[in-house]
Amino acid sequence: MSEALLSQKLVGDRLELTARGLWTAPHAAELEAEINRITGGSAGAKSEKTTDVAIDMAGVRELDTFGAWLLERLTRQWTNVGRDAVVTGLPQHGADLVEEMHGVNREAPPRPEHKNPIVSFLAAIGRGTTGFAGSFHTFAQMLGETGIAAARVLFRPSEYRLTSTVHQFDRVALQAVPIIVLITFLIGAIVAQQGIFHFRKFGAELYAVDLVGILVLREIGVLIVAIMVAGRSGSSYTAELGSMKMREELDALRTMGFDPVEVLVLPRIIVLIIAMPALTFLGSMAALYGGGLVAWLYGGISPDIYIARLTEAISLTHFSVGMIKAPFMGLVIGLVACAEGLRVKGSAESLGIQTTKSVVESIFLVIVLDGLFAIFFASIGM
Amino acid sequence: MSDKTPVIKVRDLVVGFGAQTVLDHLDMDVRPSEILGVVGASGAGKSVLLRTIIGLIPRRQGTIEVLGKDFERVGEEERRALERRWGVLFQQGALFSSLTVKQNIQFPMRENLEISQRLMDEMAFAKLEMVGLSPRDGDKFPSELSGGMTKRVALARALALDPEIVFLDEPTSGLDPISAGDFDELIRTLQQTLGITVFMVTHDLESLYTACDRIAVLADGKLAAEGPISAMLESEHPWVKTYFQGKRGSNLADRELVQ
Secondary structure, three states: OOOOOEEEEEEOOEEEEEEEEEEOHHHHHHHHHHHHHHHHOOOOOOOOOOOEEEEEEEEEEEEOHHHHHHHHHHHHHHHOOOOOEEEEOOOHHHHHHHHHHHOOOOOOOOOOOOOOHHHHHHHHHHHHHHHHHHHHHHHHHHHHHHHHHHHHHHHOHHHOOHHHHHHHHHHHOHHHHHHHHHHHHHHHHHHHHHHHHHHHHHOOOOHHHHHHHHHHHHHHHHHHHHHHHHHHHHHHHHHHHHHHHHOOHHHHHHHOOOOHHHHHHHHHHHHHHHHHHHHHHHHHHHHHHHHHHHHHHOOOOOHHHHHHHHHHHOOHHHHHHHHHHHHHHHHHHHHHHHHHHHOOOOOHHHHHHHHHHHHHHHHHHHHHHHHHHHHHHHHOOO | OOOOOOOEEEEEEEEEEOOEEEEEEEEEEEOOOOEEEEEEOOOOOHHHHHHHHOOOOOOOEEEEEEOOEOOOOOOHHHHHHHHOOEEEEOOOOOOOOOOOHHHHHHHHHHHHOOOOHHHHHHHHHHHHHHOOOOHHHHHOOHHHOOHHHHHHHHHHHHOOOOOOEEEEEOOOOOOOHHHHHHHHHHHHHHHHHHOOEEEEEOOOHHHHHHOOOEEEEEEOOEEEEEEOHHHHHHOOOHHHHHHHHOHHHHHHHHHHHHO
């Protein structure tokens, strides 16, 4: 725009402003700048020289709420200090708009409080700590509620949701088989390769088989599977339950006399308790297979020797240690995922936050649990 | 633009999904500065028509000219400019749930205008007051709002850039009759002060009587009737007859006549 939207002229002690052009949203930025220049300059409201102001709006071709508000803001500069501001030449439609704007922004908007950074830092730490305690609380609560629901179902087995369980089992266990087998196969192969590579320096390649066997059966098999399940199924549980909560589906269930924990949570957790050992077994076998393949191709250990060495190195105890841990990890993942899902609030953002929390917390708890089991098994000599 | 030229001109519009045809060779005009109410049975394609006009649903055939331009035939730049000239109020409000009320209203301003934060704040509060809310509501999140407030905030956001056309998809659904009545009045007032054109899809007979200048009835994928409320009451089209002269409709009509 070449023409100025607002021009000023000082007549005696009276400031005369002439407005022109388009006072609309696309030009609001220039208009605001011009108004600031005039009110901030020597002829502005705070100046002693001018007593009042006259604004001629006849040259304005278009006026919208942006223009009307800026005009209102301009006149308020004078009226607020008790001087006169006269607006002339407004078309009818524009006058309505200015009238509408006359009442707005009268009360000061609530100012965001400026907080002391040290205080807010301490507050954040405090909130984080109580939040951590809070998640432990919801976890314990979910454990209790699931226990009660399980006990109820035990007395009235006909009420158990078998169809839902089968459907969930298909999603969580069967459909997870390919990816879990692939990942554990690769991990087994990598462990074997590393073992052979480093043990070769001592001429002890054969001990790589012991390494693979014990590590996979006791720790890696179950841990990798638990982490995969937490990322794959735990997150989907949280997102599912969370969006059901957002859409009031859980409230609907409750009003029909169903307990959401019994209908939605219990089948999901039971499925995880069953699926984890099954997937751990498959995963461990795949890892041993991968290790054997690498031992043969890379380490020159033939399958016969690999299997013979494996039989010597591992016992049923090692296998049981891994398998005993699996259902507990399934339980923890399921509880965390469902508890976080039920904590989702109204916004899409909160769904994202809870899903992240669900995965992070369940992986953390799985590793803590693994450590506790390690102490336990060591003390009973397994 | 002269008063004769329609703001929205729909010609020979065909829209469908799969084997189903929802809008079948539909013609329609929306005149400047009027409030047009679009009614029809559930599933008649009212929302589909609205969403097709604003370009959310592809059309199979026909032309739609909004403010003299068919956005399927103009470039990206011009299309964006055109989109800035209308505001849409979605049925569920469609507020961004991770932004506060104030940020929701400022979102279109921030993206399209290069104005100062101060002016943006003032405009957001002004819009909030125009739709009957208090500036104190500006820091709330959409999940903390009631149904009526959500609709008002959504309307404030639709009006953020001072559009020439506002599309409203069932603005009063889910509101109690008093809030719905207030909302109708609000739309009427805003339309008069801002001089905007309103395209309103509705089920609410009350809105049709109090807010709308003209009514368009959709049936069988076509416009079954078009005109002011008096024309609707005289229409012989079976659906229009049942709708306006049925139990609920005729009660209202009597009341209007008494008044």
